[in-house]
Amino acid sequence: MHVEFIQAKYKTGLYIGELLEKRESEQKGLMKVLAVVKHPTQGDLHQPKQSDVAYFHQRKALAEFEKTWVPLATVTLYKGEVPSYKDSLKTAWQEKYDQLATKQTPFAQLSIQHLKELKTEYGI
Template sequence: MEETQYVRAFYKTGVYIAELLDKQEENGRVLVKVVAVLKHPMQGDLHNPKMVNVAYFHQRKALAEFEKTWVPLSSIKTYTEPIPQYKLSLQKAVEAQMVALQEEGSEWAQECIEKLKECKREYGL
């Protein structure tokens, strides 16, 4: 039986600990299954970073526990640290991002904090 391999995977603006499931070398991508969150995705319009007056200020949620997604092979690194429980890792990632945004203190940061509060409610945190 093959040993489970865990990786640090970057997906859009979030960073996850994930189980490596499949590799498509010819397409340069891998299929991963999320087991924990290291960095919560950024909020807002990624095409107009740090701007509030945009057509739509997006709420971006983290990938769910056990959600599978394809990521570029170049975006993964082997992960060998202890793996935290998903919900605790999600809570820690959201709170770390909120602290960083509070320190920034801009109008954009405040809008991001409001979107993260919505995420927290929807996550049940």
């Protein structure tokens, strides 16, 4: 059996996985996560890049083999080599950290704090 890999967005993260099921009527697809391309953005999704919010959310990357419904509009075929979950998580985390480290805003500093906690939790 030939498995086709996809790349899809889930909230503010981007992932590589397998499309297990489609619900055309709902415009959703069930994806099994295999790798992380872009680590989710920290904070309140409804007030992006704001630190002065009621609750500043710590946003974890989806776990390896976690299944989640993604919008079909964000699904594209993935043709490359699928990296290991752990390596991809480490790379995505580092890219997000490096982007924030160049900024001196309260949002960036709070995000970095959350990312450091996640790094320990992830064991990377």
